[in-house]
Amino acid sequence: MSIEELSKVFLRKDQADGTNFLLKFGEFIDSMVAGKGAGIFPDGRMQLSRLEVRDSLTVLELIFNRLSAMESDYSFSESGTIESVSQLEDGTYSLKMKKRWDNDFTALAENDVVYGVVNDLASGGGKYYTSWLRVLHVDISANTINAVMYPDSEVPGGKNYPPEPLMILSHRGNPVDTERQGYWYLSSREHCICMLNGVTKPVLEESNYSVIVGRLKHLSLFDNLPINYLHSYIYVRGLVAQDIHRIDFQGVLPRIANDRGEWNMETATGAEPYQADREAQTETVRVMMYDTVWHYGCKWMCLVSGTTDEPKYGAAGWAMVEGNPDFSIDIESSNGWYFDAERFATTLTITGELYNRDVTAHILDSDVEWTRDTGNVTEDNAWAVAHAETGKSLPLTVNDLGPDYMNMTGCKFIARVLLRDGQNNYETMNYITF
Structure with a gap:
């Protein structure tokens, strides 16, 4: 052929x-x-099964699997890839930046705080190192930057590493130019989107965090908040919002308090009584509301629509939600506090107070315990057993002061009281000394 x-x-x-x-x-x-x-x-x-490109790949349209995944951190800021590294005699580094296209020049600027990550996978290791640099000079025409390493004491982790070829440098802040002190990143490692402002050095301050979407950082400003650091939140330094819609975890609109001011019987029995549930429509959203009132310095939540009960302890139509929650007792003497030792006789009476109101009537006699302290444990225990069923009123004579009263410095009577409301028990104590 x-x-x-x-x-x-x-x-x-x-x-x-x-x-x-x-x-x-x-x-x-x-x-x-x-x-x-x-x-x-x-x-x-x-x-084919695999395509390896040493320099670059230019395509008109890229079609890939619908699932796209990333790992570690993704920085949104000025960046560039180091093509070659030269250490100068003064200890600084001359970094030749790689051009991605013909007219591509580095966007890094003088005094920029930059960082990059390098690994030792090529040598068989599995460690990653971060290099922190400050840009001293930028030669745009040569696409080269001159940079100096931060000392170990000024970088996260306390150890800095020199730059390497193929390392991607990302701008993070600038100690001089305020317009270049911010950047933001997305981190699958930290489970958040984070925006930073006012960055002037590698180690971040708490004030640098402007926006956090996702898992919050362990910052001191969150110490007093009931935050679960395994859950996602949104933290912003400032917020301008037109509409805010609140729902609970089941998608139900939460109820909002409607403050009706001071409680009075005229309102309770009038045309617009207090309501436990009412629906209201704002300009943008429908909300569920409940009435609250103030009474004797405490804020009360309406539990029964149309109730005419006075807000106080034991009222079925109200629950105290704000105010003084402490249960206290006072001990009064029927004959005052000054006595002739040979003609001593009086009755001690307990009064109780909760939510700034008298609750003595709600204290059961069986929930009152009287004890005595004269220093004679045997005699005091016998006295307590004999007065176990005394209740809120304790009659006293000179015999109740103990056999050695005239030879002692004093005799103390102690009252311990329990108040029950069906859900919580309030316990307190008080004492007087003769």
Whole structure:
């Protein structure tokens, strides 16, 4: 066969050639799922298992799997890739930045705080290191920057590392130019989106955090808040919002308090009585509301619509939500506090107070315990047993002061009281000394 005839069958290797038929490399199976080998189709399509590009890949349209994943941190700021590194005699570094296209020049500026991450995977290790640098000079025409390393004492982790070729540098802040002191990043490692402002050095201050969306940082300003650091929140330094809609975890609108001011019976029995549930429509959202009132310095929440009960302890229509929650007792003496020792006689009476109101009537006699302290444990225990059923009133005579009263410095009577409301028990104590 002549060369002309062979050229119709075989592809030339000494000059440009082509074919309208499928080209295969080794064993080829046409399938995106179970394919094998490599092949080039007449329509220009190529199918292979792996493509390695040393420099760059330029495509008109990139179609890939619908699932796109990222790991570690993704910085949104000026950045660039180091092409080569030269350490100068003064200890600084000259960094040649890689051009991504013909007219690509570095966007880093003088005094920028930059950082990059390098690993030792090529040498068989599995460690990652962070290099922190400050830009001293930028040569835009040569696409080169001159930078100095931060000392170990000024970087996170207490150890800094020199820059390496192929390291991606990202701008983080600037100690001089206030317009370049902010950046933001998305971190799958920290589970958040974070925006920073006022960054002047590698180690961040709490004031640098402007926006956190996701898991919050362990900042001191959150110490007194009931935050679960495994849950996601939104923290912003400032907020301008037109509409805010609140729902609970079940999607139900939360109830909002409607302050009706001081409680009075005229309102309770009038045309607009107090309500436990009412629906209200604002300009943008429908809300559920409940009435609250103030009474004797405490804030009360309405539990029963139309109730005429006075807000106080034991009222079925009200619950105290704000105010003094302490239960206290006072001990009064029927004959005052000054006595002739030979004619001592009086009655001690307990009064109780809760929510700034008298609750003595709600104290059961069986929930009052009287004890005595004269220093004679045996005599005091016997006295307490004898007065176990005394209740809120304790009659006293000179015999109750103990056999050695005239030889002692004093006699103390102690009252311990329990107040029950069906859900919580309030306990307190008080004492007097003769």
